[in-house]
Amino acid sequence: MRSSALRTKRTKSRLIDVRALREKAALSQEHLAQVLGTSWVSVSRWERQIAQPTPDVEARLRRLNELVNRIEEALPESEVSRFLQTPQPLLRGFRPIDLLGNDYSFQDLLVFVDSAKSGDMA
Secondary structure, three states: OHHHHHHHHHHHHOOOOHHHHHHHOOOOHHHHHHHHOOOHHHHHHHHOOOOOOOHHHHHHHHHHHHHHHHHHOOOOHHHHHHHHHOOOHHHOOOOHHHHHOOHHHHHHHHHHHHHHHHOOOO
16 A cells, blocks of 8 residues: 555656647647657557656656747747757757757757857857
8 A cells, every 4th residue: 555655646746747748849649759759649648647658758758848848938839849840950950859868968958949049059
């Protein structure tokens, strides 16, 4: 009983509203699944709270959420998805959405976004 209570507490603490995030980023379930390296069925199950993402996927979702929150102030909602999917020369040709896989590349991405927002893209 104690183990299940701990598991429930841990699960609740890391829940993220996948549907709200996906809609804010203007991504389809299928495209979000491609970004996360999973299937659209998994995304659908997370949105319906039938299943939970793995800790690795949850980390990618949290990074995506932070990125979208940072860029939504600078871009109209209709441009967020295009920005996420467009290769950026200053990111060595990577798309921002490709850099969600680990903290190191994600930190580079955040520096890029913050520089772009401040107009300091030298």
